[in-house]
Amino acid sequence: MVCCEHVARGVAGCYMQVCHGKYGPLKRIQPGDWVAYYSPSTQMGGKDKLQSFTAIGIARAGDPYPFDMGGGFIPYRRDVDWLPAQPAAILPLLEQLDFSRGIRNWGAPFRFGLFAISPHDMQTIAKAMAADRSNSPALHPIQATQSSLFQRLYMQAKHVEGFLVSGLSTRTKNSDEFNPTTAQIPKLWGRFFSEGLMDKIPERIANSPIYGVYSGYESDANGQYDLTAGVAASSPSGDFNHVAIQAGPYLVFETRGAMPAAVIQAWGNVWAYFEQNPQIKRSFISDYEAYLGPNEVHIYIGVAAE
Incomplete structure (x- = not known):
């Protein structure tokens, strides 16, 4: 079980x-x-x-x-x-x-x-x-x-121009997320949606998707990191946290399906991809999820420039 x-x-x-x-x-x-x-x-x-x-x-x-x-x-x-x-x-x-x-x-x-x-x-x-x-x-x-596993997960390389995301943030690590008593991510998203914060950020760019941004990495996938649930914004707001998406090369993993199972499976496949392709190095500066609809999410993973 x-x-x-x-x-x-x-x-x-x-x-x-x-x-x-x-x-x-x-x-x-x-x-x-x-x-x-x-x-x-x-x-x-x-x-x-x-x-x-x-x-x-x-x-x-x-x-x-x-x-x-x-x-x-x-x-x-x-x-x-x-x-x-x-x-x-x-x-x-x-x-x-x-x-x-x-x-x-x-x-x-x-x-x-x-x-x-x-x-x-x-x-x-x-x-x-x-x-x-x-x-x-x-x-x-x-x-x-x-x-x-990969039949509904599509990957492509893209260059992303930097942009700003404003919203709520928490600091956690993957080992803490395995334990419901220490997990912070469900609480973060629960508050974000229950309080309708996507519509309360005054600097929100029109038609912005909802983003989940991973930044402030302590080391790698095993260390602490910041997660910000928010939307693209034109400028920082004093009432919300903000994080800058690093400009540069990203691998984009696109998946569709019922949430949250689809994004959970997608992350599992992302980790497997990098385990199987050690020659491709993650930058661990900024990664993010872009929710483009109720059943579609694109996961952007920053990679080291060649």
Whole structure:
């Protein structure tokens, strides 16, 4: 049982991580075992009832291994070949699954974090998710997974002229965002939208998209950074925070889909892209999300000039 946001990161990186990074549960999984993720919510501690199976795959050969995520958190992971699949809601499947049929408190087994299910149940889940690795039998599963992940994520290079964004800011780091008690980003966006601040910034440029700007990086993706939720502005305002978008080269990742799941998956794919292309260096000066509609977001990642 893992929130959809964390599942997207695991699928993008071709790994699984359970029970707060414990070694023991992963050791029980053997190479060739099928595994499926169930997500009760989109974000960790979220109140939305996603209640869906969100990933399914096959464990690769090899043992669990430690991975340093920064901030002193070193969880264990196991590599998985995730299959092309679609999320499947659990409620229509409750009477079809052995572990939930006729059971009122069907969610109880998920509290263990990882538990075994019957081959029948795994087949039922795979069918509901339309999991398929037969499209290209000669294709290595990881390649098939990458094709599936990127089918709705489009990337291009652009030169961006600098501009100003005004809004609300917070300072955080990714390791804090994994914990709902320390996460700041949901609170920031919640206040931004609940107070209608996009329409209250007096210097707002007409028809500006809503931006989420990442700046003030302490080091890299593991260090602290500032996040500003706001709109493009013609000049700073004393009532709001402001941040300058650095002019220069950016890689732009465009994605469409239901929010916030689409942007969460997009970030997972962005991180995977830079892991797989180490020759392309991020600048860690300013990055930003541009929300161009209710179901479309463009993620701009600043890169070092060649």
